[in-house]
Amino acid sequence: MPTDLRPEPEVETERRPWGAFERFTLNEPTTVKIIHVDAGQRLSLQRHRHRDELWVALDAGAVFEVGGERIEPAPGDRVLVRAGQTHRIGSAGPAVRVLEIAFGDFDEDDIERLEDAYGRA
Numbered sequence: 001m002p003t004d005l006r007p008e009p010e011v012e013t014e015r016r017p018w019g020a021f022e023r024f025t026l027n028e029p030t031t032v033k034i035i036h037v038d039a040g041q042r043l044s045l046q047r048h049r050h051r052d053e054l055w056v057a058l059d060a061g062a063v064f065e066v067g068g069e070r071i072e073p074a075p076g077d078r079v080l081v082r083a084g085q086t087h088r089i090g091s092a093g094p095a096v097r098v099l100e101i102a103f104g105d106f107d108e109d110d111i112e113r114l115e116d117a118y119g120r121a
Contacts, residue, residue, distance in 0.1 A: 006103060008080050009054055024054065024101050031106040034058070035089060035098045042090025044116035051104035053081040055089065058097040063090040086114060 012023045055064060057073035064071040064079050065088045071079060081087045089098050113121040
């Protein structure tokens with residue numbers, strides 16, 4: 001793991017007359033994805049060298065595994081995955097969606113798969 005860790009992203013909430021919004025990044029390079037996981041499936045157990053990822057659960061039933069810890073987030077819960085940490089996203093039953101915001105050098109080839117149900121490890 002790098003010793004010069006970027007600070008954990010500060011998610012800011014602003015109230016407006018119609019409700020509110022949460023700002024996850026401001027004027028910094030990021031890659032943003034919504035990951036769709038089919039019912040009962042999970043991604044490979046993996047790690048990256050060059051990026052941190054902030055995950056936000058969008059649906060109930062998501063399962064996050066980070067550094068050997070199993071997390072069952074409620075919708076809206078956030079988890080920061082540091083570069084070098086093992087991690088995976090899965091579904092405890094229903095199809096789920098997870099917002100992923102990657103900080104750092106994003107390259108799909110920077111995936112080291114440690115376990116994979118689809119023969120890619």
